[in-house]
Amino acid sequence: xxxxxxxxxxxxxxxxxxxxxxxxxxxxxxxxxxxxxxxxxxxxxxxxxxxxxxxxxxxxxxxxxxxxxxxxxxxxxxxxxxxxxxxxxxxxxxxxxxxxxxxxxxxxxx
Amino acid sequence: xxxxxxxxxxxxxxxxxxxxxxxxxxxxxxxxxxxxxxxxxxxxxxxxxxxxxxxxxxxxxxxxxxxxxxxxxxxxxxxxxxxxxxxxxxxxxxxxxxxxxxxxxxxxxxxxxxxx
Numbered sequence: 001x002x003x004x005x006x007x008x009x010x011x012x013x014x015x016x017x018x019x020x021x022x023x024x025x026x027x028x029x030x031x032x033x034x035x036x037x038x039x040x041x042x043x044x045x046x047x048x049x050x051x052x053x054x055x056x057x058x059x060x061x062x063x064x065x066x067x068x069x070x071x072x073x074x075x076x077x078x079x080x081x082x083x084x085x086x087x088x089x090x091x092x093x094x095x096x097x098x099x100x101x102x103x104x105x106x107x108x109x110x
Numbered sequence: 111x112x113x114x115x116x117x118x119x120x121x122x123x124x125x126x127x128x129x130x131x132x133x134x135x136x137x138x139x140x141x142x143x144x145x146x147x148x149x150x151x152x153x154x155x156x157x158x159x160x161x162x163x164x165x166x167x168x169x170x171x172x173x174x175x176x177x178x179x180x181x182x183x184x185x186x187x188x189x190x191x192x193x194x195x196x197x198x199x200x201x202x203x204x205x206x207x208x209x210x211x212x213x214x215x216x217x218x219x220x221x222x223x224x225x226x
Contacts, residue, residue: 043220
């Protein structure tokens with residue numbers, strides 16, 4: 001069983017709309033969660049980190065964490081074509097290693 | 111701040127040769143560096159964790175004699191792919207964790223290795 005699961009997509013969202021990306025994790029020991037954006041041929045770039053239950057907002061991005069449901073999400077408001085990328089969800093457990101999901105490919109349609 | 115560089119950015123080599131990839135933290139000291147491999151349309155897979163001054167810890171299924179890791183200083187780790195074969199062709203990415211910033215890993219730009 002994969003430790004971090006994401007819908008691979010592709011997810012298509014009209015420009016200006018809200019993009020919603022979801023992730024579930026299986027390891028209850030995980031305490032830290034991260035969303036990375038990866039453009040094709042490039043390395044991942046950290047978008048958001050979240051450690052506590054609830055919402056965390058940073059500009060157009062909002063991360064949501066529900067530890068009881070083992071669920072993490074990322075909302076992108078006012079989606080822009082430049083947001084088109086693969087979004088990787090990652091968890092960090094007690095061993096300090098990051099475990100990545102397979103990523104969700106997001107396409108923003110102008 | 112927190113910039114990580116990798117060199118080379120891409121390399122093409124013949125089967126059987128060895129390739130060395132460098133990962134440097136440019137503006138911070140990295141007590142721990144991580145090496146990942148990513149095949150097309152797949153996620154990042156951790157290969158090994160490298161701590162300065164000690165032997166690297168390899169993930170299950172990763173051959174330590176084939177993927178040699180050296181973390182000789184707080185700003186440099188190297189990955190050497192020995193006797194490379196076409197199946198080793200992949201995108202190799204390092205990340206570094208700074209002292210006192212345990213929750214953050216900063217990724218290098220990656221090295222694309224093609225073995226002919």
